[in-house]
Amino acid sequence: MARHAALRERVxxxxxxxxxxxxxxxxxxxxxxxxxxxGVMAIKPSGVSYEQLTADGVAIVDLETGAVVxxxxxxxxxxxxxxxxxxxxxxxxxxxxxxxxxxxAWAQALREIPCYGTTHADHFDGPVPVTRxxxxxxxxxxxxxxxxxxILETFAGLAVDPLDRPAVLVASHGxxxxxxxxxxxxxxxxxxxxxxxxxxRTEQLHxxxxxxxxxxxxxxxxxxxxxxxxxxxxx
Amino acid sequence: MARHAALRERVxxxxxxxxxxxxxxxxxxxxxxxxxxxGVMAIKPSGVSYEQLTADGVAIVDLETGAVVxxxxxxxxxxxxxxxxxxxxxxxxxxxxxxxxxxxAWAQALREIPCYGTTHADHFDGPVPVTRxxxxxxxxxxxxxxxxxxILETFAGLAVDPLDRPAVLVASHGxxxxxxxxxxxxxxxxxxxxxxxxxxRTEQLHxxxxxxxxxxxxxxxxxxxxxxxxxxxxx
Amino acid sequence: MARHAALRERVxxxxxxxxxxxxxxxxxxxxxxxxxxxGVMAIKPSGVSYEQLTADGVAIVDLETGAVVxxxxxxxxxxxxxxxxxxxxxxxxxxxxxxxxxxxAWAQALREIPCYGTTHADHFDGPVPVTRxxxxxxxxxxxxxxxxxxILETFAGLAVDPLDRPAVLVASHGxxxxxxxxxxxxxxxxxxxxxxxxxxRTEQLHxxxxxxxxxxxxxxxxxxxxxxxxxxxxx
Amino acid sequence: MARHAALRERVxxxxxxxxxxxxxxxxxxxxxxxxxxxGVMAIKPSGVSYEQLTADGVAIVDLETGAVVxxxxxxxxxxxxxxxxxxxxxxxxxxxxxxxxxxxAWAQALREIPCYGTTHADHFDGPVPVTRxxxxxxxxxxxxxxxxxxILETFAGLAVDPLDRPAVLVASHGxxxxxxxxxxxxxxxxxxxxxxxxxxRTEQLHxxxxxxxxxxxxxxxxxxxxxxxxxxxxx
Numbered sequence: 001m002a003r004h005a006a007l008r009e010r011v012x013x014x015x016x017x018x019x020x021x022x023x024x025x026x027x028x029x030x031x032x033x034x035x036x037x038x039g040v041m042a043i044k045p046s047g048v049s050y051e052q053l054t055a056d057g058v059a060i061v062d063l064e065t066g067a068v069v070x071x072x073x074x075x076x077x078x079x080x081x082x083x084x085x086x087x088x089x090x091x092x093x094x095x096x097x098x099x100x101x102x103x104x105a106w107a108q109a110l111r112e113i114p115c116y117g118t119t120h121a122d123h124f125d126g127p128v129p130v131t132r133x134x135x136x137x138x139x140x141x142x143x144x145x146x147x148x149x150x151i152l153e154t155f156a157g158l159a160v161d162p163l164d165r166p167a168v169l170v171a172s173h174g175x176x177x178x179x180x181x182x183x184x185x186x187x188x189x190x191x192x193x194x195x196x197x198x199x200x201r202t203e204q205l206h207x208x209x210x211x212x213x214x215x216x217x218x219x220x221x222x223x224x225x226x227x228x229x230x231x232x233x234x235x
Numbered sequence: 236m237a238r239h240a241a242l243r244e245r246v247x248x249x250x251x252x253x254x255x256x257x258x259x260x261x262x263x264x265x266x267x268x269x270x271x272x273x274g275v276m277a278i279k280p281s282g283v284s285y286e287q288l289t290a291d292g293v294a295i296v297d298l299e300t301g302a303v304v305x306x307x308x309x310x311x312x313x314x315x316x317x318x319x320x321x322x323x324x325x326x327x328x329x330x331x332x333x334x335x336x337x338x339x340a341w342a343q344a345l346r347e348i349p350c351y352g353t354t355h356a357d358h359f360d361g362p363v364p365v366t367r368x369x370x371x372x373x374x375x376x377x378x379x380x381x382x383x384x385x386i387l388e389t390f391a392g393l394a395v396d397p398l399d400r401p402a403v404l405v406a407s408h409g410x411x412x413x414x415x416x417x418x419x420x421x422x423x424x425x426x427x428x429x430x431x432x433x434x435x436r437t438e439q440l441h442x443x444x445x446x447x448x449x450x451x452x453x454x455x456x457x458x459x460x461x462x463x464x465x466x467x468x469x470x
Numbered sequence: 471m472a473r474h475a476a477l478r479e480r481v482x483x484x485x486x487x488x489x490x491x492x493x494x495x496x497x498x499x500x501x502x503x504x505x506x507x508x509g510v511m512a513i514k515p516s517g518v519s520y521e522q523l524t525a526d527g528v529a530i531v532d533l534e535t536g537a538v539v540x541x542x543x544x545x546x547x548x549x550x551x552x553x554x555x556x557x558x559x560x561x562x563x564x565x566x567x568x569x570x571x572x573x574x575a576w577a578q579a580l581r582e583i584p585c586y587g588t589t590h591a592d593h594f595d596g597p598v599p600v601t602r603x604x605x606x607x608x609x610x611x612x613x614x615x616x617x618x619x620x621i622l623e624t625f626a627g628l629a630v631d632p633l634d635r636p637a638v639l640v641a642s643h644g645x646x647x648x649x650x651x652x653x654x655x656x657x658x659x660x661x662x663x664x665x666x667x668x669x670x671r672t673e674q675l676h677x678x679x680x681x682x683x684x685x686x687x688x689x690x691x692x693x694x695x696x697x698x699x700x701x702x703x704x705x
Numbered sequence: 706m707a708r709h710a711a712l713r714e715r716v717x718x719x720x721x722x723x724x725x726x727x728x729x730x731x732x733x734x735x736x737x738x739x740x741x742x743x744g745v746m747a748i749k750p751s752g753v754s755y756e757q758l759t760a761d762g763v764a765i766v767d768l769e770t771g772a773v774v775x776x777x778x779x780x781x782x783x784x785x786x787x788x789x790x791x792x793x794x795x796x797x798x799x800x801x802x803x804x805x806x807x808x809x810a811w812a813q814a815l816r817e818i819p820c821y822g823t824t825h826a827d828h829f830d831g832p833v834p835v836t837r838x839x840x841x842x843x844x845x846x847x848x849x850x851x852x853x854x855x856i857l858e859t860f861a862g863l864a865v866d867p868l869d870r871p872a873v874l875v876a877s878h879g880x881x882x883x884x885x886x887x888x889x890x891x892x893x894x895x896x897x898x899x900x901x902x903x904x905x906r907t908e909q910l911h912x913x914x915x916x917x918x919x920x921x922x923x924x925x926x927x928x929x930x931x932x933x934x935x936x937x938x939x940x
Contacts, residue, residue, distance in 0.1 A: 021730070025256070025425055025426075025429060026422055026425055026426065028354065028429075045468060046466055046467050046468060047466050047467030047468055048467075048468060073468060074467075074468055077458060077465060077466045099354045099429070099433075101429070101432055101433060101436070102436060104352065104354060104433050105433050105436035105437045105439075105440055106440060107352065108351040108352040108433060108434075108437040109437050109440035109441065111440055111441075116813040116877070117809065117812065117813040117877045117878060117879070118877060118878045118879070119733065119804045119809060119878075119879065134451070136448075136450045139450045139451050139454050140450065140454070143454055143458075172351070172352045172353060172447045172451060173352060173353045173354075174352070174353070174354065187731055190730055190731055191730075191731065194730060194733075194804070194806070197806055198804075198806060198809050198810050198813060199813075200436060200439070200440065201806070201807060201810035201905060202810045202813040202814050203440075204439070204810075204905070204909070205810055205811060205814035205816055205905065205908075206814065206816075212877045213841075215841045215844045215845065216839070216844050216877060219844050219845070219848055223782060223848075224752075230782060231751055231752050231782045232751050232752025232753075232779075233750060233751060233752055233753060233778060233779055260491070260660055260661075260664060261657055261660055261661065263589065263664075280703065281701055281702050281703060282694075282701050282702025282703055283702075283703060308703060309702075309703055312693060312700060312701045334589045334664070334668075336664070336667055336668060336671070337671060339587065339589060339668050340668050340671035340672045340674075340675055341675060342587065343586040343587040343668060343669075343672040344672050344675035344676065346675055346676075369686070371683075371685045374685045374686050374689050375685065375689070378689055378693075407586070407587045407588060407682045407686060408587060408588045408589075409587070409588070409589065435671060435674070435675065438675075439674070495726070495895055495896075495899060496892055496895055496896065498824065498899075515938060516936055516937050516938060517929075517936050517937025517938055518937075518938060543938060544937075544938055547928060547935060547936045569824045569899070569903075571899070571902055571903060571906070572906060574822065574824060574903050575903050575906035575907045575909075575910055576910060577822065578821040578822040578903060578904075578907040579907050579910035579911065581910055581911075604921070606918075606920045609920045609921050609924050610920065610924070613924055613928075642821070642822045642823060642917045642921060643822060643823045643824075644822070644823070644824065670906060670909070670910065673910075674909070
């Protein structure tokens with residue numbers, strides 16, 4: 001069980017972090033990380049409570065085939081969705097799915113989250129999109145894989161680097177986030193729930209201004225991301 | 236005091252779990268479990284705070300007569316409601332009653348909770364119904380028993396297996412949930428409060444789509460429940 | 471400092487309980503208890519944080535004169551309001567004032583809280599009233615005493631035993647609760663915030679029914695309070 | 706590293722207090738304190754999580770030039786905003802910036818927070834103002850300094866002592882608070898979030914009265930602040 005030990009540990013911590021941040025109750029969520037050199041993805045096992053989760057219980061699946069390559073647990077039922085994203089987006093290092101309260105409400109309302117302020121712009125370079133509804137045939141078919149493909153389709157229509165807007169609302173379901181690492185994907189899940197709550201309340205206060213302008217939005221995104229970033233200690 | 240020790244312990248843990256999940260304050264709730272072989276139900280004692288609750292304090296009542304068969308505490312004043320459900324539904328292993336915040340708001344608004352997303356469908360195969368108001372004679376009479384009968388009447392009108400939609404809103408009062416075990420009933424109480432909050436916020440965002448379609452709803456319910464379930468480790 | 475030790479300890483615990491229940495932040499609240507035999511009231515000192523509060527720091531004031539009779543701390547600036555209530559209502563054993571979030575919103579909206587369900591009826595036998603606004607002269611005068619008198623005036627107009635509806639919203643300010651003991655007053659403060667949040671959300675869901683009928687309201691109040699109560703272990 | 710040790714410690718504690726009070730997640734906020742005799746400001750380092758923050762990591766910058774005078778961390782990207790306030794307001798001893806949930810919603814809605822009750826008046830002697838939007842040139846230019854200047858401009862138009870209304874909402878961004886000390890600035894940040902939530906809910910309840918009158922507002926502010934204050938132990 002020694003292989004992929006570091007990857008397992010990071011995925012364990014990422015899943016626990018979702019609970020500590022108040023983003024999941026019961027077993028409502030899962031985090032995964034990819035090791036592209038080893039050709040594997042590590043993901044939460046299906047239906048296991050966060051209290052019972054261990055590094056050994058993290059499932060390791062083949063990035064290409066989706067087959068379990070190590071361990072005795074069944075991987076999350078959302079595994080095919082995660083795999084679709086990793087295969088399509090080579091810069092994607094981690095994926096998080098939750099049913100966090102406010103983000104899920106936007107997903108259920110079939111609405112994208114407008115960029116109402118700099119908290120949003122600090123993390124997502126534009127509105128957080130919502131996928132189209134799946135067809136009956138898609139739901140009855142390979143449902144979780146098709147969910148991932150609907151996410152790809154949404155981003156294909158946006159002409160944006162998915163790492164610059166690392167979140168989506170799956171219609172009638174809930175949010176997925178991602179990032180260069182699973183730790184970044186968790187941070188984006190936390191930020192998404194904050195901005196989902198903030199946008200909800202902003203609308204109830206009858207905003208005087210609507211979404212913020214492109215200039216302010218890009219200023220904030222670029223002070224934290226990309227070559228001209230001047231936020232943080234490491235750039 | 237050694238009889239029914241395991242049952243008492245499970246009911247103690249279930250009641251404590253309600254507090255830990257934020258579903259109850261003060262003494263606003265109670266959980267029970269049934270042992271059909273022994274012909275008894277174990278339930279929280281009336282008006283005892285969660286801090287003072289012990290396994291020995293859990294009340295054991297006869298499933299048929301409702302009489303206390305062991306222990307010195309008075310059982311929850313809602314005992315007759317629990318008994319009605321156990322007697323009518325042979326698959327029911329546990330019952331939980333709370334005044335959890337959002338679910339109670341729907342009950343007070345006399346509104347069923349529509350199925351706005353997959354979080355709901357993962358747990359409840361359709362809207363969470365609300366009972367009719369009781370008549371003056373029913374309130375003045377055997378009130379808690381009649382409350383249980385109103386729940387039965389609600390489900391009789393739905394033609395649904397109560398285990399497939401294990402929750403109800405008692406009009407102007409609050410939610411009851413149940414399940415194959417008391418642990419499942421607690422999980423359903425947690426899920427109910429989540430979906431009650433989510434549906435509340437979905438409506439405030441002016442949903443573009445209304446309740447989800449039957450195809451998506453059943454797909455989600457059946458991936459977690461029944462013979463074709465593929466969620467979790469044990470099926 | 472040994473006098474009134476038990477009273478001090480209870481008032482300390484009651485004040486700490488307000489913080490643990492999430493009803494107060496910073497120094498936004500105070501609890502007091504009366505010892506009618508000793509002719510004194512014990513109350514939180516003014517502006518002391520809950521972290522720094524000790525039993526020795528609890529202020530003891532004369533019930534008739536309001537003068538500090540023991541200790542070196544200045545009593546809460548709301549002391550005159552508490553005293554007015556104790557003097558008028560001989561059954562009142564404890565008083566709590568908070569700025570708890572939802573109850574304060576109702577006070578600021580100058581609205582009584584309608585009785586929308588049994589959670590409310592379990593604690594308050596009718597709507598929680600709101601006081602009239604004070605006049606300019608009253609605000610500029612003996613403000614805290616007049617606040618108490620406005621509460622008395624509100625209840626005088628209701629023809630209800632204050633112990634049967636142990637809460638009021640002071641207009642544009644926040645809630646006061648009371649009870650046969652300071653522990654009961656704290657419980658009523660917790661219940662009030664719950665029902666204030668619930669009523670807020672009930673209205674946003676467009677209630678189908680309005681306030682509950684008198685029959686249900688009295689049934690619930692009387693199963694917990696008065697000679698025919700059958701809730702709890704001690705009656 | 707021994708210089709400014711007490712100042713560093715206080716700034717560390719103030720930043721940690723923001724997390725404990727639920728005002729910040731991730732790295733969404735920063736607190737600073739000034740030592741006018743030493744001519745320096747101490748501030749949170751940029752992008753460091755609250756878990757990893759230490760007193761040694763607190764950045765010390767020159768109050769006049771903004772240059773780092775001690776330590777190896779890069780100061781918060783909001784440092785120029787803090788400096789503008791300290792230079793303009795000689796009584797200002799601490800500044801706090803958060804993206805706390807309800808206050809940020811008001812900022813995003815471009816709305817000042819009306820004074821709907823005494824909780825507000827206890828801390829802020831009038832509505833909490835919102836800045837004007839910055840121009841494109843200002844955003845593209847020295848953005849954080851200009852943000853500070855927009856705050857000064859807002860208060861210049863109000864003819865109020867900034868210490869009597871120690872909070873502002875930066876349009877489309879979030880709140881800044883300040884005070885005679887960094888501890889007072891933190892308290893004001895806590896109070897601001899409370900009153901932002903309260904005002905949000907007051908409006909949803911359809912207030913019967915609108916903002917409170919000047920007489921009540923000033924009574925409350927002055928019982929806590931200024932020469933005639935009679936709240937607390939130290940005056």
